[in-house]
Amino acid sequence: MMRVVGTFLVATLMTAGLVAAGAGVARADSVKPSCSDRNGILGVSRVVEIDTAGGRRFGNMQYKDIDFLKPGEIVLTFDDGPLRGKSTAVLNALEAHCTKATFFMVGRMALVDPAMVREIDRRGHTVGTHSWSHKMQGSLSQASGEQEIELGVSAVSLALGKPVAPFFRFPYLSDPARMQAHLNDRDHGIFSIDVDSLDFRTRSGSTMMNRVLSGLKQQGKGIILMHDIQRSTAAGIADLLDALAREGYKVVHLVSKRPAKTLKAYDDMAEKEADRRKKYADNRPLADRSIVWPVSSASDLPAVVPLTIEPRGLFKGPLPERSGLIRTSGENLQQSVSDPDDRRADASERPQATTRPATLKGPVDEDWRKEVFKN
Numbered sequence: 001m002m003r004v005v006g007t008f009l010v011a012t013l014m015t016a017g018l019v020a021a022g023a024g025v026a027r028a029d030s031v032k033p034s035c036s037d038r039n040g041i042l043g044v045s046r047v048v049e050i051d052t053a054g055g056r057r058f059g060n061m062q063y064k065d066i067d068f069l070k071p072g073e074i075v076l077t078f079d080d081g082p083l084r085g086k087s088t089a090v091l092n093a094l095e096a097h098c099t100k101a102t103f104f105m106v107g108r109m110a111l112v113d114p115a116m117v118r119e120i121d122r123r124g125h126t127v128g129t130h131s132w133s134h135k136m137q138g139s140l141s142q143a144s145g146e147q148e149i150e151l152g153v154s155a156v157s158l159a160l161g162k163p164v165a166p167f168f169r170f171p172y173l174s175d176p177a178r179m180q181a182h183l184n185d186r187d188h189g190i191f192s193i194d195v196d197s198l199d200f201r202t203r204s205g206s207t208m209m210n211r212v213l214s215g216l217k218q219q220g221k222g223i224i225l226m227h228d229i230q231r232s233t234a235a236g237i238a239d240l241l242d243a244l245a246r247e248g249y250k251v252v253h254l255v256s257k258r259p260a261k262t263l264k265a266y267d268d269m270a271e272k273e274a275d276r277r278k279k280y281a282d283n284r285p286l287a288d289r290s291i292v293w294p295v296s297s298a299s300d301l302p303a304v305v306p307l308t309i310e311p312r313g314l315f316k317g318p319l320p321e322r323s324g325l326i327r328t329s330g331e332n333l334q335q336s337v338s339d340p341d342d343r344r345a346d347a348s349e350r351p352q353a354t355t356r357p358a359t360l361k362g363p364v365d366e367d368w369r370k371e372v373f374k375n
Contacts, residue, residue, distance in 0.1 A: 035098035038098075040242070040245050040246070041096075041097045041098050041099070041245055042097040042098070042099040042241060042244060042245045042249070042250075042251045043097070043098050043099055043251065044098070044099055044100050044251050044252075044253045045073065045250035045251055045252060046250075046252055046253075047252070047253045047254075047255055048068060048252055048253070048254050048255070049255050049256070049257050050167075050189055050254060050255070050256055050257060051256075051257040051258070052166045052167070052187050052188055052189035052256060052257070052258075053187050053257075053258075054184060054187065055180070055183055055184030055185075055187065055188060055189065055190065056189040056190070057180075057189070057190045057191075057192070058189065058190070058191050058192065058223065059191055059192025059193045059194055059223050060192075060194045060219075060222065061173070061192045061193050061194060061196075062173065062175065062192040063190070063192055069221045069222065069223075069252060070221065070250075071220050071221055072220065072221055072248060072249055072250055073221045073249070073250045073251075073252050074195075074216065074221060074222060074223075074224055074244065074249050074250070074251055074252065075101075075102065075222070075223040075224065075251070075252050075253075075254060076094075076099070076100075076101035076102070076224055076226070076251060077101060077102045077103075077104060077169070077191070077193070077223060077224060077225055077226065078090060078101060078102075078103050078104070078226050078227060078228040078233070079103075079104045079130050079169060079225065079226070079227050079228075080104075080105075080106055080109065080130060080134065080227045080228065080229045080230075081103060081105060081106070081109055081116075081227070081228040081229050082103070082105060082109060082110065082113055082116040082117060082120065082228065083109065083113075083228065083229040084113055084116050085234070086228055086229055086230065086231065086233065086234035087116055087120070087228040087229075088116075089234040089235075089237065089238075090226075090228045090233065090234065090237050091119070091120065091123060092238075093237040093238040093241055094123070094125070094237075094241070095123065096238065096241070097241045097242075097245065099241070099251045099253075100124055100125050100126070100251065100253040101125050101126070101253075102125065102126040102127075102128055102165075102167060102191075102253075102254050103120050103125055103126070103127055103128065103228065104128045104129060104130035104167070104168070104169040104191070105117065105127060105128070105129060105130055105152075105156045105159075105164075106130050106131060106132070106133065106134050106152065107129065107131065107132040107133070107151055107152035107153075107154070107155030107156055107270070108132060108133055108155065108273070109229075110155055110156040110158075110159035110160070111155050111158070111159055111270070111273060111274050111277055112277065113159075114158075114159035114160070114161075114274075117156065117159040117160050118159075118160060118161060121160055126165050126167065126253070126254055126255055126256070127156065127160055127164045127165060128164060128165050128166075128167030128168060128169065128191070129149075129152045129153050129156050129164055129167070129168050129169075129260075130152065130168070130169050130171060131148045131149060131152040131170075131171050132147070132148050132149075132151040132152040132155060133148065133152075134171045135148055135171060136171055136172045136174045137170055137171065137174045137175065137176055137179050138172075138174040138175075138176050139174075142178055142182075145176070145178070145179045145182070146179075146182055147266070149168065149179065149182065149183065149186075150186075150262075150263055150266040151266045151269055151270060153168075153260055153262055153266070154262045154263070154266040154267045154269065154270040155270040155273065155274075157260070157262050157267075157270075158267070158270045158271060158274055159274075162259070163259030163260050163261070163262065164259065164260050165254075165255070165256035165259065165260060166186070166187055166188040166189060166256055166258070166259065166260035166261075167188070167189050167191055167254070167256060168183055168188045168189065168190055168191065169190070169191045169192070170190070170192075173192060173193070175190065175192075186260075186261070187258075187260075187261070188260065189256075191223065192223070193222070193223050193224070193225040194215075194219050194221070194222025194223045194224070195212055195215035195216055195219055195222045195223070195224045195225065196211070196215065196225050197211055197212050197215075197224065197225055197226045197227075197232075197233065198211050199211075199226055199227055199230040199232045199233045199236075200227060200230055202232050203231045203232050203235075204232055204235070204236070205232050205233075205234075205235030205236020205237070205239060205240075206236060206239070207232065207236075208226075208230075208232040208233055208235075208236045208240070209236045209239050209240040209243060212224055212226075212240055213240075213243060213244075213247070216244075216247075216249065
């Protein structure tokens with residue numbers, strides 16, 4: 001079941017002027033007027049509460065199951081983070097428009113900066129998952145695929161300090177049937193996309209913005225894919241949100257009816273990895289990384305009003321062009337999460353089904369912090 005809640009602009013959300021201090025430190029310096037007093041902002045048109053029991057699939061690029069968006073409605077989503085400098089730029093832009101998004105986080109990125117994970121949640125955004133290390137599922141065995149998914153859920157939940165939403169997006173949009181079945185069994189919703197920013201292909205914020213606007217012009221609505229680790233998105237997100245407001249698009253915020261459940265074996269693995277990374281960080285002390293920003297309360301959001309929706313009808317707009325390289329089974333399909341400018345949203349593959357249970361493996365012991373922050 002999916003529930004849709006009342007439709008009106010979010011009022012009295014507070015924003016703040018931000019200044020950087022030291023290494024990634026942001027402090028509140030003034031309080032701007034409430035959103036109800038401001039013109040030309042996106043706000044939140046309505047909130048959709050999704051019950052993922054048994055699994056649900058969304059996004060017209062790959063799935064035709066459910067179409068809950070009305071013409072002109074959009075869902076803002078960001079993958080692969082958090083990465084403090086760029087994620088902060090995204091948060092600031094969203095706050096300026098008093099609007100909300102869904103962040104599909106990579107597990108090992110979350111463990112590097114749990115404070116940033118918690119800040120994204122504190123701002124009222126939805127936190128979902130995007131695997132442990134961003135490997136392409138179509139290239140993995142059943143056991144390895146399950147570990148990528150489950151360790152990612154446990155790691156992001158650990159960083160957040162509470163369960164995440166049971167919302168999952170496949171890296172590269174590679175969604176083998178066997179792993180879809182696993183997510184269904186685990187009551188996770190699967191999210192594809194309608195509009196691709198292709199922000200990994202450019203460093204230009206204006207190019208990223210124009211791609212999104214062009215895609216929306218064709219589709220008329222949709223789930224937008226961006227990455228809060230990409231330079232182009234960090235540079236162009238503020239202008240994009242301004243343009244979306246001028247064009248009259250309405251933001252729909254996604255929330256889950258119930259939290260994701262983690263598995264103890266993977267929780268233990270995530271805790272060991274977090275301890276290892278903490279020891280590494282303690283040996284290399286950084287500047288104060290705390291974030292002190294004002295945040296809106298839950299009472300500022302529309303109240304939940306249940307509404308049963310009908311199965312989707314025909315999709316009116318043309319489907320987005322699938323991007324990425326077509327690879328053969330013999331090629332190495334794994335790409336490091338530390339290569340944001342080379343990120344691709346590859347078309348799904350169709351590997352044979354298997355029922356072999358997952359075999360636990362220990363976390364990778366490589367030190368990848370320098371790779372993550374090299375850009």
